[in-house]
Amino acid sequence: MTAEMEKSDLVSLTIDGVEVSVPAGTLVIRAAEQAGIQIPRFCDHPLLAPVGACRQCLVDVPDAGNGRGFPKPQASCTIPVAEGMVVSTVNETAAKAQTGIMEFLLINHPLDCPVCDKGGECPLQNQAMSNGRGESRFAATGGVKRTFPKPIHLSPNVLLDRERCIVCQRCTRFSDEIAGDPFIALVERGAQQQIGIAENAPFLSYFSGNTIQICPVGALTSEEYRFRARPFDLVSTPGVTEHDASGAAIRVDHRRGKVVRRLAGDDPEVNEEWITDKDRFGFAYLYADDRITYPRIREDGELRPASWLEAFEVAARGLARCSGGAGGVGVLPGGRLTLEDARAYAAFARESLGTEDVDFRSRPLSAEEAAFLERHVKGTGPGDQGAVTYADLETAPVVVLAGLEPEDEAGTVFLRLRKSVRAGGTRVIALSPFTTRGLAKLSATVVPTAPGDEADALSSLLGHADHGIDHRAVILVGERLATAPGAYAAAADLAAKSGARLAWVPRRAGDRGAVEAGLLPAAGGRDADAIVGAVLSGELAGLVVGGVDPDDTSDPAAFHAALEAAEFVVSLELRETDVTRVADVVLPVAPITDRAGTFVNWEGRERPFPQTFRNPASFTDARILAGIGEELERIVAEPASAAHEEDVAAARLRRMVLAAQRHGTAAGFVTGAGAPSSTSEGAHVAGGVHAATTDTDSDGRGASTSERIETTATFKLATWKLLLDNGVMQQGDKALAATARPPVAILSPASFARLGAMVTVTGDRGSVTVPAGSAVDLPDDVVWLPANSTGRGLLADVASPGSRVEVTNA
């Protein structure tokens, strides 16, 4: 019966003698694809609305399904199928039409294929071979091409060669329809028609690189890839983005062992054909000067090169010393691991080190979050596990966003939401301090929410019948909810009461895999903040640190102090960081290109990717941890030396005292009166958002600090990281960095009027001075700042998110 119904919805037509049955409304060009017939085309793109501009896809329709044919060739990209329709894509009429259009396209197109970046992978070049004339009648009759100065910058990283442009409008349509950043548009007319930008309005979009990829000629090029390689010299390897939790498919193009560009992969279930500019251009960090390429060990206070075997042994001996009776080892693997590496870390921590002090979260966190992840996130995935998927975002009538700014924190999710909103299928309700540009592009209903108020705001949603949150709705929560007490619970409660489905969208590519691998402390274990506190209090002696930037953590000063205080630090890193600079053993891990692996994206979908380069000198985290683990097993078997243990204990005490002194004086607290008098107390105060797993969340939120500041500070600090900011994995591409949004403090209009265009925001850790802006719906007592666009970032320089800060005229 179902088959019958489906059949009745299908339309049968004949294309080049092949009978095809396709759903009603399908365009002829799509129907032809299903029959394996390729009609030449330029402006047509399956993910963009039809426009019929280039006319290359003209076909002959001798029978439109009603017994009569069209007298003229028809554009197959704009004409829907009809029952009984007969189409020829190759008969004399169609062939002449296609050849004629191709000839026109080429008259003003420069013959510079040999120096054009697109040459070799160019739809125009290819289709000129298949559907063009061998000789140019235009040149033969002395034709004069239209010329333009070239190239011009549409943005710092997108360049336009107007001579090559065939004005198919793919780029302008993408920007308008998909990204919602219509900063480029057609200007002038006739043969002078060109893609243009408004004066002083560069093409600033997080998704601008997609226009380069869908350009069917070499008109759009990136600053980064221009003239770097020939397509036919490149080797392509599929990949998955390492920049966010989207799991977006990418294609890595490389030459002579070096990545020269990255493109969006085509995965309809995940990223369709789009990626963010960070996914596309953010790979220069792989070739940074400070990449660590060989193991190092600390000897007489200095790091020196070492062999892998030596490094493994030194690391193992140091960790063995620390995990004995003299304390323990905390493991902070970070959120950028593949699933395989995350599992290796979990096994290493629990089996080799015998500790539960392991936590992947290198950002403000809460115990409540860990419980939420265990209960609502871990073990879910697409398919029969019933997790929310990208496709669900398109079918859900309502999507609630809490603690998540999709355009900045999950660009691929943003694009899918926007697609659904534009199609009229989805309404977005966002709990946000103000209507951001991204939320405006989603036509979101914004529930203005001051930081910390998310729990109340979530709880109040059900009281609004007009929001229409029911079992078909989807709730997307971001990792920032960890800083809002009760918010995760409120989200789970909302889901339970309404029947809505719930998904957690973290920021980092390895976050979700880490949850699956168990990189959270089990009962009796310490979370990341508690591990830092325990090192400072002397309860833990050693640290194994993966890809963690101390300035990303809840309390950067405390983290730095803990690194100093720890007796023994093993760092698994890609590049030199504040961790490697103080570590006792530095072990270089394989970059994303040198390893195969699996990321688990926010959906819980496993995204395996192959190795791009085979590099025998590159060791994955898992391989390194296995090496240390083997050494540890060997050492445990050795007889213990009592005298040695005493030495260790004495050394540790000495280091603790030194560290405490440094911590108190050099960490630079603004609230001098509150400077910690002892290491343990200092750790607690500086813990800010959250101090220890044993505390309940609301009680543990650095209460003493907040109360002290409250008398003068009137603003709550709202913040998140912009898509493009000072993150270490975006370093090295100046053009990309130039497209980042400049840091601006957002105030309510009243505060903005009072405080002026330049403000200083001062928190308990320091202050930052930035230009101010205003948003109409931002609550009066909230200031929003980008989390990592100034200095060392807000956590290190200003205050913890959600805490009270002072804003003054600068």
Place this chain on the structure above:
Amino acid sequence: MTDTLTPVLTANWADDRSWTLPSYAARGGYAALDKALGMAPDEVITAVKDAGLRGRGGAGFPTGMKWSFIPQDNPNPKYLVVNADESEPGTCKDIPLMMASPHTLVEGVIISSYAIRAKVAFIYVRGEVLHVIRRLQAAVAEAYAAGHLGQNIHGSGYDLDLVVHAGAGAYICGEETALLDSLEGRRGQPRLRPPFPAVEGLYASPTVINNAESIASVPSIIANGPGWFAGMGTEKSNGFGIFSLSGHVTRPGQYEAPLGITLRQLLDLAGGVREAPNGQARELKFWTPGGSSTPLFTAEHLDVPLDFESVGAAGSMLGTRALQIFDETVCVVRAVLRWTEFYKHESCGKCTPCREGTWWLVQVLARLEAGQGSAEDLDLLLDQCDNILGRSFCALGDGATSPITSSIKYFRDEYLAHLEQGGCPFDPAKSTLFEEVPA
């Protein structure tokens, strides 16, 4: 078949201050509006259908039928948009009409809007004709003041606002969907159809777009009845129209006559082809029946009845009845090149064949005019035209090929003469209207 002039739209043009409301009212202006408001809207549509009024903008689509396509159950507002973006080379009927008697159009707009149940109407006027825009604006202001526009028109309970909108200087905005985009404040380029404007036009709402002359003809149909209108013209081309004679004619101007009149009759009325300065008679060489986008005619077509069917059967289009008369002094290659340059300049750039094709056509024609190239270039020209005609997005590209293909058809030898002589065999000064002035 009548052979006399039938001044209806042009009847009051010679009146004193014909563009003012008192002058228009003195001839019974706005009486048709009262009559229409006393009818049901659908009756007005039926009357226009019965009259057989066909679009005067060139395509000749039945106006009443277009109105009946408006889905009245669509909850969106309905709009009437008057296309007064008259920009076709040779076409000059709407602009004189709006200049001399803007109230004829305004009354037509009100009746037509009432018929399709529009509450807002727009007149999109070519932006270059500032004097006409001012007259229209003044007429609309007068009509508001007199209660012909605004709330509760003539006490009928019907409300209508009329906006005069000036274009920004693009020929393409005479194409109805490009006009809508322009009216919405966007870049004027033709839209993909479907959806058709009747369903999703201005602001994605049901919209009727009619030529100014079509709308201006409505009051007379209502006043005198559909039978009166259908009694004029030919069997399938009812009524009257303004025939604009220009170029090498003794008395150029607007001649309002029933459809089906011939150029021979019109030339007689206009004093024939202009004479040479020495008084010698000159011969008609070629002419356009409906503007430069319609294939050329020659003296052999003098007796073709100027209605939609007969002109079509003779290989051209009635178009906008812009009869440009060219006498024997004119080089057809030169004339065609000038027109082609116009199309190149006005191509909006959206589609490949029109954008690139017109760019190339100009180059080939310019070489031919200079006596360069070869006879094969004529075949190249025809092949280029074949690759544009029916392949472009809208009719602009098709129109660009008409003068070329038709001129090669009738004057191939003249093209070849350019090649044989290595240049143009004509004296361009002789074809001007100031030919007696010494250089």
